Structure formats: C-alpha cells, structure tokens
Amino acid sequence: MTINIPTPLRVYTNGQGSVPVTGDTVAAALESLVNEHPGLRTNLFSADGKLRSFVNVYLNDEDVRYLNLKEESPTSPADELTIIPSIAGGRALA
C-alpha cells in the first residue's frame, strides 16, 4: 500500500510524495513508514508514541480516529493512507 506524504514532511522522504509501505494495519503501516524514514517519527508521534493531535491520518476517505478499530484497522495492499496535518488558526481574541 502507499502512504501520501504532505509537502512539509517530504524533506524526510527524499522528496517523495507517496511512499510504498508494508503492514496489515494502519499502525503497522505507519511503523513501517517511520522505520524506513526515521526523520518522520518525531514529526508524527509525540514522546509517548501517540500520533500528534494535529496529524490527521486517513485510510482512503475515512478518518482513522473514527474507525471502530482506529489505528488497528486492517489494511490491504490496494488501500491508500494519507497524512494531512490540520489547517486552522484565526485572529482569536473575542
């Protein structure tokens, strides 16, 4: 299966926008990705090993957070994972 890498993280994947990985769950695929490209680890995961809160991971068109099995959801070779950091902000003050 492939994982789509957002622009800012391609510096850690030799400029590749999509990377082939192995693994039969979302978690295994992500682990395969960071093993192959170690520079990604601290950008994707916090010190406790959890995905950083602003990192969204989609299995095809589904947000992994909302899947029943979350990161343990099974994957097949034809699936596509997409990493997409959140976009938000604003002037904030009331």
Add this chain to the structure above:
Amino acid sequence: MLRIQFSDYESLRKHGEQTYPHECCGVLLGRSVDGINEVEEIVEAGNTRTDSAHNRYQIAPVELIRIQRQARAKSLDIVGFYHSHPDHPAQWSATDIAEAHWLGCSYIITRVGKGKADVTNSFLLTGTTEEDKSFEDEPIEILMAVSAATK
C-alpha cells in the same frame, strides 16, 4: 518569497470580503522552487469553525485531501494557505502560530476592515519541528498578466 499572479491575489482578497464578518480560508497550489513558493492556483475552502467563524478558521481534513488529490493530478503541491482577519491586523496571532503545522509553507493573511480587503501579508512557517517553528515575514511578488497583443 511568495510569487503569485495578480488575479489570484485579488481573488483571495475578494474571498475575505465575501465571507466578512467571518474569516475566509483557502489553499495555495503551486511549486516550491529554490526557496520561492510559486502559486499556480488558489482553491477556496469552507470554514468549518461555524461556532466562531468571526475569529477562527479551520479547513476540514477531508476537503484538504480532495484538494491535494486535485493538485497531484496537475503535478502541483500545496505550498500555502490563506485566511482573513475581519477588522483585525494582517499579522499572525498566537492562535495562528499554535495551529500552523505546514513547515515551509506560506500563510497569507488579509485584513478585511468593514468589509473591504485592506493589507495583505504573507508569513513563511520556518523551522524543522513543532518545537522550533516560527513565522517569518515573507515578501510577496505579484505577477501582472502580460498582454498577448504586445509586439
């Protein structure tokens, strides 16, 4: 530096007028070449922060994925984002930096005062991680269309 066509620059400013008094937001597609983010196309996005749209914006990840797919089909990348600050300076806020995660991308902010687009600034998100990221003022080069009739 950010390089953008005048027509795209005007469109993103107009978007801020259309959504006033709410914040608008959108995506800049193009190429990053030699440290210059060159915009080829802008894509308007919906602001999902309907609970506080006058001072917050958020683009739904699923919409971003759709935009990213469109970009890839055209051999373009996401090189930045834009949003508006209704009746507030065109400067990044504490919220903007806290919620900016696309290192190397340009973040354009337009002040919309009383419904009219005013100052537009761009800020480059620099750094290598969440821990050392910062915004730097970024010059905007606006390209004017060249008339085909010029001989």
